[in-house]
Amino acid sequence: MGYDYALVHLIYTIPPAILLSIVYSPLCTRLDIYRIVFLLTIAVVSTLPWDSYLVRARIWSYPETAVIGLTILDVPLEEVFFFFIQTFNTTLLYLILNKPILHSVYLVKEQKGRNDKWKYIRLIGQVALGLTLKKGVDYVRAGGNETYLGLILVWAVPFLLALWSLSYQFLVSLPVTSTILPIALPTVYLWIVDTLALKRGTWVIGSGTKTGLTFWPGLEIEEALFFLLTNCLIVFGLVTFDTAIAILNTFPAHFRHVPALPTPWFAMRALLLPSTTYDDDRTIGLQQAVARLRAKSRSFYLASSAFQGRLRIDLIILYSFCRVADDLIDNASDAAEAKQWVQKLKTFLDLCYSGKVKTANGNLIDARDPNQGPATLYAVRQFPPDAQLTLLLLPTDRLDQEPLYELLRGFDMDLAFSDSSLTGPIKTEQDLDLYGARVAGTVALLCIQLVLYHYPGTSEAKAKRLMGAGHDMGIALQYTNIARDLIVDAENKRVYVPPSWLKKEKLTPESFAGGLTKASGAEQDDFFLKKLSTIRQRLLDRAFHFYDRSVGAIEELPAPARAPMRVAVESYMxxxxxxxKPGFKVKAGRATVPVWKRLWVAWRMLQGPRKR
Known part of the structure; x- marks a missing residue:
């Protein structure tokens, strides 16, 4: 009886498990627990009989002085725990690295004559793994020094072949940080641990069944391959699980209702769905939406990763729609073209929400009939290609129309700015509240609607209160946006500060905009910067006024949405x-928060509400 193997766990495997658990615990969902338990079960059940054979065949052995003596099928308890802890650690690392990824964007429709490369990618992988399996069988049949090597291949490669055949698209397309890194890091770490253990004699490989080759001094080539393949198995299994979940969440036409915890059989139905039946427009539209948010709305994209399933997809599409509309208007060549885009967006919404629409020849058709599709036809004919799919994916069936029309009225307010009217429609503080309500309060309200749709059961009165609080929170975020972008807006000849605020600082809209955009002497700079700081702080005070009266409602949302909504709000606030903060420097006209700090804020908010 000994404790050497147990010490390996206490020193090398359990501490990483504790650290990874602490990091991931705020992000962990019921679905994550489900997949962890499922994978741990598969790992132990599939490895134990194979390992038992190796022990009984004396290919592996454990000195009595290194183990406590308790066994399962002749396998020391410490070794069984190794299956568990390795799978647990690699799984948590994979989950942490994949949390920001929207897996739906990596689904590819395969059709004959189109995307043929995927057929060859799948086939090349299958052939390579098949030949490797044959080599393993040959080694086992021959016996001798290649026996252990052959047994590793014969055990691991069939699983890898099956998993590759089900999830090759994701295995090839996902970022290396999502696949290669969670394989490489645990593998190298366990190579080091194994080298130390082999040198101490914690476990021993039979001399007649190994090649004698080493990966580096002290590490048998078979052991190096074993840890590489086992981590590949874990990551391949996780990728396959994520492939199934992505298919279920992305294609409601095929899977109308998705259980919170899909059974293995239900997940297998998704994996066996022919890729030729994928909705190409939906996956491409999501790819465009994600690319748009990564480029222009980093805070929201970061926050979106905390939401789950179809809610996350709907929120990304909604926010992408807002960005598309904003870009169409902001990038217009003149005010007349911008007004045309507002009108086109209104007409598109009319078509989406109307029961009947009159055609040019006077006939009435059902606007919601997919065989008629006037909204689809209008979007294709009137909007640029990179905007069309976002418009068509907008979930109008679960969004009230009035907030969307109010958003367009907010764009109309922006178009009231001109060279002769730098403050445009912003004449009073109430005007600024109205503007914030239209361009941001509406979006926040729609986000709450989507939350309540995907997590039903809230009473009508409570839902109304929550949407009202969301509306106020949107105004708070817009005041923050204005305070951040004072210089950028001035360069675009827009001053969102009410004239009465400027007058109190003995400024006019013109002098304020000029002070923001023109370089001046040091003394004048200091004088103006004090006034700028005062105005910015007043905007921020207004932001926190709306924030303070609405932030408590987050804790009344359905439980799965509370932590993600905290992240969405606090990342921006x-x-x-x-x-x-005194002395904070605005760079390139904007205030930014470092990535590490945004991640830290997100992690803290996932654990619970900010202490007040």
Missing amino acids: QIARELR
Whole structure:
């Protein structure tokens, strides 16, 4: 009886498990627990009989002085725990690295004559793994020094072949940080641990069944291959699980209702769905939406990763729609073209929400009939290609129309700015509240609607209160946005500060915009910067006024949405907190929050509400 193997766990495998658990615990969902338990079960059940054979065949052995003596099927308890802890650690690392990824965008429709490369990719992988399996069988049949090597291949490669055949698209397309890294890091770490253990004699490989080759001094080539393949098995299994979940969430036409915890059989139905039946427009539209948010709305994209399933997809599409509309109007060549885009967006919404629409020849057709599709035809004919799919994916069936029309009225307010009217429609503080309500309050309200749709059961009165609070929170975020972008807006000849606020600082809209955009002497700069700081702080005070009266409602949302909504709100409000700090420097006209700080804020908010 000994404790050497147990010490390996206490020193090398359990501490990483504790650290990874602490990091991931705020992000962990019921679905994550489900997949962890499922994978741990598969790992132990599939490895134990194979390992038992190796022990009984004396290919592996454990000195009595290194183990406590308890066994399962002749396998020391410490070894069984190794199956568990290795799978657990690699799984958590994979989950952490994949949390920001929307897996739906990596699904590819395969058709004959189109995307043929995928057929060859799948086939090449299958042939390579098949030949490797044959080599393993040959080694086992021959016996001798290649026996252990052959047994490793014969055990691991069939699983890898099956998993590759089910999830090759993701295995090839996902970023290396999502696949290669969670394989490589645990593998190298366990190579080091194994080298130390072999040198101490914690476990021993039979001399007549190994090649004698080493990967580096002290590490048998078979052991190096074993840990590489076992981590490949874990990651391949996780990727296959994520492939199934992505298919279920992305294609409601095939899977109308998706259980929170899909059974293995239900997941297998998704994996066996022919890729030729995928909705290409939906996956391409999601790819465009994600690319758009990564480029222009980093805070929201970061926050979206905390949401789950179809809710996350709907939120990304909604926010992408807002960005598309904003870009069409902002990038217009003149005010007349911008007004045309507002009108086109209104007409598109009319077509989406109307029961009947009159055609040019006077006939009435059902706007919601997919065989008629006037909204689809209008989007294709009137909007640029990179905007069409976002418009068509907008989930109008679960969004009230009025907030969307109010959003367009907010764009109309922006178009009231001109060279002769730098403050445009912003004449009073109430005007600024109205503007914030239209361009941001509406979006926040729609987000709450989507949350309540995907997690039903809230009473009508409570839902109304929650949407009202969301509306106020949107205004708070817009005030933050204005405080952040004062310089950028001035360069675009827009001043969102009410004239009465400027007058109190003995400024006019023209002098304020000029002071923001023109370089001046040091003394004048200091004088103006004090006024700028005062105005910015007043905007931030207004932001926190709306924030304080609405933030408590987050804790009344359905439980799965509370932590993600905290992240969404606090990631943006952190900008306001940074702006409030004395001496904070605005770079390139905007205030930004470092990535590490955004991640830290997100992690804290996932654990619970901010202490007040």
